[in-house]
Amino acid sequence: MKPTLVILAAGIGSRYGGLKQLDPIGPGGEVVMDYSVYDALQAGFGRIVPVIRPDLEKDFRAILGRRLERQTEVVYAFQTPDDVPAGFVVPPERKKPWGTAHAVLAARRQVQTPFAVINADDFYGRHAFMELAAYFQSTPPPDSTDYCMVGFELAKTLSEYGTVSRGVCAVSPDGWLEQVTEFTRLSYNPAGRIVHTDESGETPFDGHETVSMNTWGFFPGFFQSLEKSFAQFLEANGQSERSEFYIPSVVDPLIRSGAARVRVLHTPDPWFGVTYNEDKPWVMRAVRALIDAGAYPEHLWSES
Secondary structure (H helix, E strand, C coil), rough: CCCCEECCCCCCCCCCCCCCCCCCCCCCCCCCCHHHHHHHHHHHCCCCCEEEEEEHEEEEEEHHHHHHHCCCCEEEECHHHCCCCCCCCCCCCCCCCHHHHHHHHHCCCCCCCCEEECCCCEEECHHHHHHHHHHHHCCCCCCCCCCEEEEEHHCCCCCCCCCCEEEEEEEEECCCEEEEEEEEEEECCCCCCCEEEEEEEEEEEECEEEEEEEEEECCCCCCHHHHHHHHHHHHHHHCEEEEEEEHHHHHHHHHHCCCCCCEEEECCCCECCCCCCCHHHHHHHHHHHHHHHCCCCCCCCCCC
């Protein structure tokens, strides 16, 4: 069975200043998701499951959805704040969904195969999808708890225009993820050093750390772990207006308890991201360079 690609596209994009998931960056009006889907299909993926907010559906279908539907099967999942376990009452002030792990959980009814998870606004490169597809082929049991992720080098994933969130990984000598810790305010300080800043001050990083860019590979049984972890998360944090349920917060306890393993995969391709509006010209130049080098056609779908 071909693996499924789950695309996390429900983010509000407050730091970017708009719906960055639908902002063109290619010469034919392509958005970042176009290139991810193109690369995934080339690597052997099948069904595409965008996770979006219900209020984005009309725009998403008009700008992107219809052309993707001409390439492969596209099934939508909707992330809403009220998608919670029975008996939990959502605080009235809670207007936003519950984070990336909640977004993956929103796709539980649309996914029956091994699946990869990516961000809609990150450009990962074809090798990332090739590595994920190859891993699924080499790990056949559908109930396997040997998952995977594609790691990137921290220094190659930052923005010059503000802070970013990254899952910083500890990796064993034989390539298994030992721990992933979410840092939500990583940036360059005035001295040009990479730091995480919070109320306790600055924590330095050398830039060579492996980080998660939400490029994960899971099997369907992972949804059971998500459901259990989400219930625990809501019990502890459900009354907070801004609490976030992140994928690493689910994966890390599974690793530490021995309930799952995560193989860290690597890619030589560059990562590009549009966290802030000022990032867009840089991403457009990077995509243009890849097109000129022959990695992509000038107009992605018309020539594919």
